[in-house]
Amino acid sequence: MSGNVAADGMQGSGRVRSALRGFLTGLGGLAYAFVIWTAVFYAIQLSVGGMSGYGWVVLLLPAVVTAVVFAVVLVTTRRRSIGALVLVLLAGLGLSAVFLLNTFSYVIRNLAALTGS
Amino acid sequence: MRSDGDDDALSWDGDDALEARRPEMRPRRRRPQDSPRSDSAPKQPDAPAAASDPSAVQATDAGDDDEPQGLSTVALVALGILGGVYLLYTVGWVIGGVGMQAPVMFTLPAFLYQAALWLAVLAPALWFVAVLVVTRGAKDWVRIVWLIAGAALLVPWPFVVSGGGGAL
Numbered sequence: 359m360s361g362n363v364a365a366d367g368m369q370g371s372g373r374v375r376s377a378l379r380g381f382l383t384g385l386g387g388l389a390y391a392f393v394i395w396t397a398v399f400y401a402i403q404l405s406v407g408g409m410s411g412y413g414w415v416v417l418l419l420p421a422v423v424t425a426v427v428f429a430v431v432l433v434t435t436r437r438r439s440i441g442a443l444v445l446v447l448l449a450g451l452g453l454s455a456v457f458l459l460n461t462f463s464y465v466i467r468n469l470a471a472l473t474g475s
Numbered sequence: 476m477r478s479d480g481d482d483d484a485l486s487w488d489g490d491d492a493l494e495a496r497r498p499e500m501r502p503r504r505r506r507p508q509d510s511p512r513s514d515s516a517p518k519q520p521d522a523p524a525a526a527s528d529p530s531a532v533q534a535t536d537a538g539d540d541d542e543p544q545g546l547s548t549v550a551l552v553a554l555g556i557l558g559g560v561y562l563l564y565t566v567g568w569v570i571g572g573v574g575m576q577a578p579v580m581f582t583l584p585a586f587l588y589q590a591a592l593w594l595a596v597l598a599p600a601l602w603f604v605a606v607l608v609v610t611r612g613a614k615d616w617v618r619i620v621w622l623i624a625g626a627a628l629l630v631p632w633p634f635v636v637s638g639g640g641g642a643l
Contacts, residue, residue, distance in 0.1 A: 393594075396587045403582040442609050449605035452598025455591045456629050459572060463633040466578045 379440055383432065386447040390428045393454045397421040397461070404465070404473070413472030420461045424454040550615035557622045561599035564629050568596045571634030599629050 401409075401417035409417070431450040435443040465472060546554070572592040580588050602625040610618045 393591065396583070396591055399587065400579075400583050438609070445601075445605040445608055449598070449601045452594050452601040453628060455594030456568075456598050456631075458591050459568075459575070459595045460632045462579050463571070463575055463636065466575065467636065 375440065379443065382440065382444060382447070386431075386444075386451070387428065389447075389451055390424055390454065393424045393451070393458055394421045397424070397458055400462070400465075404469075408473055410472060410474040413474070416461065416465065416472060420454070420458040423457050427454050547615060550619065553619050554622070557619070557626060558603065560626050561603050561622075561629075564599040564626075564631055565596060567631030567634035568592075568598070571631045571637060572596065574637055575633045595631075599625070602629060 397418065397420040401414065401421075404417065405414070427450045431446050435446050438446075572595060576588065576592075603622065606618060606621040606625065610621060
């Protein structure tokens with residue numbers, strides 16, 4: 359009887375932990391999607407005046423890198439605690455933002471080569 | 476207080492307490508299989524020769540300690556250096572990001588750029604904390620390698636290419 363109660367308690371706590379993990383992963387996904395959206399928005403804005411193929415690759419690279427970083431974070435923290443998941447999600451988000459701003463810097467300095475003008 | 480006559484002139488009150496506190500002066504824990512040695516007994520070839528070696532005794536005592544060992548001195552110095560590098564990166568991202576603000580915000584809404592800038596400024600600190608926490612049980616060189624990888628990935632290029640002035 360008490361064994362069943364304990365098993366139910368453990369199962370319930372595991373379910374709560376799994377739900378919390380899913381919620382935090384979703385929240386992190388939204389934040390990563392925000393970075394991807396920023397990269398795509400900037401690419402579309404710049405492409406109004408014309409954009410070379412190389413320019414598209416450079417401008418959309420931050421979006422691809424951000425998605426890859428998110429996938430890597432999810433895979434590497436699969437068997438880790440929720441705290442580790444949050445920390446690695448935040449570190450990956452910072453890395454994605456760093457890559458995005460580095461790309462912005464490169465685009466500003468090489469705008470003529472990217473737009474083909 | 477000692478009452479050994481001649482030794483009284485060379486000793487101070489409290490010396491015994493000091494000697495008792497020294498780790499090397501601690502009496503060695505006697506193991507059950509250790510038999511009391513006597514000079515008259517012949518030396519056995521398989522008897523532990525280390526019993527008369529003071530360095531070996533210390534090594535044995537150190538091996539008996541069950542306390543977890545902290546970071547080595549080299550790892551601590553490396554952590555300090557890399558922490559300083561990460562701190563410089565944070566400053567570099569503030570200066571480089573603010574300097575790049577005007578030309579980027581010409582085509583990008585302010586809140587999008589501001590959010591990305593804040594994330595980039597916090598990135599070195601986030602990476603440092605994440606590495607320290609996630610690799611807590613790992614070896615020192617694993618932590619150092621991850622921190623060096625972060626130092627290679629998080630370079631504030633807008634600050635570097637602008638010559639440190641921030642304006643592009």
